[in-house]
Each structure stands twice: as C-alpha cells, then as structure tokens.
Amino acid sequence: MNKQYRIVTLGSHSALQILKGAHDEGFKTLVIALNKQISFYKRFPFIDEIVGLNAFFEFPEIEKKLLDKNIIVIPHGSFVAYLGMEGNKKMTLPYFGNKKVLDFEFDRVKQGDWLKKAGITTPKEYKNINDVEFPVIIKSFGAAGGKGYFLVNNHKDLVEKIPSFAKASEGKKYIIQQYIVGVPLYIHYFYSPLTKALEIMSMDRRYETNVDALGRIPFDVDPNYVVVGNSPLVLRESMLPEAYEMGEKVVKKSRELINSQGLFGPFCLETIITPDQKFYVIEISARIVAGTNLFIQGSPYSDLTYNEPMSTGRRIAREIKIAIEENKLNLILD
Ligand code: AMP
Ligand code: AMP
Numbered sequence: 001m002n003k004q005y006r007i008v009t010l011g012s013h014s015a016l017q018i019l020k021g022a023h024d025e026g027f028k029t030l031v032i033a034l035n036k037q038i039s040f041y042k043r044f045p046f047i048d049e050i051v052g053l054n055a056f057f058e059f060p061e062i063e064k065k066l067l068d069k070n071i072i073v074i075p076h077g078s079f080v081a082y083l084g085m086e087g088n089k090k091m092t093l094p095y096f097g098n099k100k101v102l103d104f105e106f107d108r109v110k111q112g113d114w115l116k117k118a119g120i121t122t123p124k125e126y127k128n129i130n131d132v133e134f135p136v137i138i139k140s141f142g143a144a145g146g147k148g149y150f151l152v153n154n155h156k157d158l159v160e161k162i163p164s165f166a167k168a169s170e171g172k173k174y175i176i177q178q179y180i181v182g183v184p185l186y187i188h189y190f191y192s193p194l195t196k197a198l199e200i201m202s203m204d205r206r207y208e209t210n211v212d213a214l215g216r217i218p219f220d221v222d223p224n225y226v227v228v229g230n231s232p233l234v235l236r237e238s239m240l241p242e243a244y245e246m247g248e249k250v251v252k253k254s255r256e257l258i259n260s261q262g263l264f265g266p267f268c269l270e271t272i273i274t275p276d277q278k279f280y281v282i283e284i285s286a287r288i289v290a291g292t293n294l295f296i297q298g299s300p301y302s303d304l305t306y307n308e309p310m311s312t313g314r315r316i317a318r319e320i321k322i323a324i325e326e327n328k329l330n331l332i333l334d
Contacts, residue, residue: 004070005027005070005071005072005320005324006027006029006030006049006069006070006071006072007029007072007317007320008029008030008074009073009074009075009076010059011031011033011034011041012078013077013078014076014077014293014312014313016296017292017293017296017311017313018074018076018317019031019046019047020046020311020313021313021315021316021317022046022316022317023046023047024046024314025317025318025321027317029046029048030047030066030071031047031049031051032052033050033051033053034052035053038050038052051066056078057082057083060087060090063092063093071093071094072093072094072095072096072320073091073095074096074313075088075095075096076288076290077285077287080102080105089102094333094334095334096265097332098258098259098261098262098264100258100261101263101286104254104257104258105284108139108173108175109175111283111284112125114250114257115250115281118250118252120249120250120269120281121278121280122280123179123280123282125175126176126178129158129159134152134153134154134155134158135151135152135179136158136177136178136179137150137151137177138150138152138165138174138175140173140174146208146224146225146226147226149224149225150165151179151223158176177282180272180274180280180282181272182272182273182274183205183272183273184205184271184272185233185271185272185273186204186205186230186269186270186271186291187200187235187269187271188201188203188204188266188268188289188295188312189201189247189266189267189268189269190266190316190319191247191264191265193261193331193332194319194322194323194328198244198247198248198251200243200244200301201266201299201302201310201312202299202300202301202312203232203234203235203301204233204294205233206227207227207229207230207231208225208227208228209224210224232294232299239273239277242279246269246271246281247269250267250269251264261331263286265287265319265332266287266289266315268289269283269284270282270283288316295311295312296309296311296313298311302315319332320332
C-alpha cells in the first residue's frame with residue numbers, strides 16, 4: 001500500500017535523512033534538486049526519482065507536474081528559506097504538517113507570545129533601548145541559521161549598531177533580546193496526533209562560526225552565529241523530565257492559540273542552559289531541524305522507545321504509514 005505513495009522533498013537540509021526514512025518504511029521517494037546537484041543525489045540508492053530545477057523558485061512549475069502522482073511533501077528548513085512562507089502556504093500538494101503554525105513561527109512576537117503563554121522561560125525582550133540590560137543580541141524576523149545577528153555589550157554600541165542593522169535587515173522587523181550565557185541545547189521532538197504522545201527523538205548542540213572558535217584566541221573579535229554543523233549531546237537525566245514537559249506545554253498551547261490541530265510532527269526547542277540548570281528557549285522550529293541528521297541510525301533517546309534505528313525522518317514516514325493504514329491521512333496533511 002505504501003508503494004502507491006511517493007514521499008517528496010527538496011534536495012537540501014535533511015533530505016537524505018527524510019528519504020532514507022521513507023524508503024525504510026516502504027515508500028517510493030522523489031527529490032526535487034538543483035540541476036547542479038543531481039549527480040550528488042544519484043549517489044543514494046534509496047532515492048527512486050530525481051526531478052531537476054535551475055533554482056528553487058521554479059518549484060510551482062514542478063508542482064503542477066506532480067499533482068496527480070500520490071505525492072506527500074515533507075517540509076524542512078529549506079522550505080521557508082528558499083520558498084518563503086507564502087510559497088509554503090500556496091503549495092497545493094499534500095503537505096505533512098500544519099501550515100497555520102508557519103505564521104506563529106515566522107513572527108518573532110507571535111512566537112514569543114506562544115512560548116510565554118505555554119509557561120516556557122524565554123529571554124527578555126526590550127522595546128526601548130534605554131531599558132536594555134547588557135549583553136543583548138539583535139535579530140531580524142525570518143533570519144535563519146544564525147546569519148546577521150549582532151551581539152552588543154554596551155549602550156554606545158547599541159545606539160551605533162541599530163541603524164546599520166535596520167539597513168542590513170532591509171526594513172524587516174527585528175527584536176533586541178537578552179543574551180543568555182550558557183550551553184546551547186537543541187531538543188528534537190515528535191508529537192503524534194495519532195497516538196497523542198510526545199517523543200524526544202534526539203538532541204544536538206550546534207557548531208557555529210565563529211562564536212564556537214573564540215575560546216581559541218586571546219583577543220576580542222565580534223562573534224557570528226552562522227551554523228556549519230551539529231554535534232550530539234545527551235542531557236543530564238535529572239533534567240530530562242523538564243525537557244518532556246516543555247515540549248508538552250508548547251503542543252498543548254498551540255491547539256488553543258493556532259487551531260485545533262495545533263503543532264504536530266517534528267519540532268525543536270532551541271534552548272540555552274544556564275549554570276543554575278535553567279532552560280531558556282530562544283526559538284521554536286516547527287519542523288524537522290538539521291541537527292537530527294546526526295541520528296540516521298537513531299539516538300540514545302529513540303533507542304529507549306524503538307528497538308530499531310529510528311531517525312526523525314523515518315518517524316515521519318512511520319506516522320504517514322500508520323495514518324494510511326488507519327485511514328487518517330486527513331489528520332496529518334495540510
Ligand atoms: P542549506 O540546505 O544548507 O542551504 O540550508 C537551508 C536552510 O537550513 C538554511 O536556512 C540554513 O541556515 C538551515 N540549515 C542548514 N543546515 C543546518 C544545520 N546543520 N543546522 C541548522 N540549520 C541549518
Ligand atoms: P537562532 O537563529 O535563534 O536559532 O539562533 C542562532 C544562534 O544564535 C544560537 O544557536 C545561539 O548560539 C545564538 N543565540 C540566539 N539567541 C540567543 C540568546 N538570546 N542568547 C544567547 N545566544 C543566542
């Protein structure tokens with residue numbers, strides 16, 4: 001039965017993990033890749049079909065050709081980065097996830113409101129530059145992968161940097177946020193609307209350039225936060241119950257704030273843990289995050305639940321497989 005369906009994604013970010021997982025669950029797989037990367041994706045035997053394009057904005061043209069092919073699209077980090085929020089919303093192919101969540105994810109004010117109302121600790125945000133307690137980080141809306149953030153440690157620098165930041169962010173809104181000094185821990189969750197259970201699939205810490213290299217040099221340099229990779233991490237077991245509780249709270253609140261379906265499938269709470277072992281959530285990603293790529297063979301956490309390798313990509317395919325069997329695809333597709 002799965003063979004009738006094709007799992008499709010864009011060729012980047014976590015496509016390999018998603019398609020391998022889909023193949024392992026018995027689905028046909030298709031990747032939409034840049035022409036220059038077709039030879040790269042051909043290396044992987046679990047990809048059944050490759051459709052090429054010159055640039056990702058050509059996606060709507062490709063979409064028309066796929067309409068009658070029993071397709072299910074799995075979004076990942078490149079969908080918003082390359083197709084934009086509107087491009088995602090306009091997609092007519094069956095899409096795994098709830099598109100209404102995109103508005104709450106993209107708008108940092110709505111996102112902060114969601115987290116706070118869920119009872120999650122978030123960094124302070126400052127509306128008035130005269131109220132700021134330093135250090136702070138300035139971020140624009142829709143910035144991805146830590147690009148274009150500024151760390152500011154005093155009032156003079158803040159006054160100087162704001163105009164250049166406003167210009168660099170091309171008129172987009174931005175926020176001034178308390179900078180939390182601690183260890184960044186990204187928690188990868190999966191919420192199943194079929195079993196109504198929340199799972200922790202894995203965790204990572206990001207490797208960011210140049211901030212993660214600054215401890216190696218004896219002089220001051222402005223930090224950047226551009227992500228280049230991820231490393232695995234396991235959490236102190238005594239902190240694990242709180243990690244589950246945080247995930248459950250955001251799922252529950254999303255059903256009140258967004259719509260009755262709320263947030264489901266893979267998502268990530270990006271936390272910073274301070275020396276008093278407090279989690280500050282700096283961001284929520286409402287889809288598969290690239291840190292899950294570490295765990296194609298499963299993680300210490302997925303191993304506790306599954307006696308087989310269970311990546312987040314495979315977990316998505318498993319959810320789709322069960323929904324097909326139970327005739328409940330309407331609960332997981334948008
Ligand atoms: P790419 O496929 O590398 O062009 O990335 C697509 C989007 O996903 C960009 O917004 C990246 O910043 C983000 N991204 C890619 N890889 C990672 C990663 N390992 N961790 C976090 N974000 C990532
Ligand atoms: P984000 O785009 O929100 O995922 O953030 C990218 C990176 O910027 C994070 O992985 C952190 O290293 C850093 N960062 C963002 N916000 C904060 C904050 N409030 N305090 C400390 N570091 C932050």
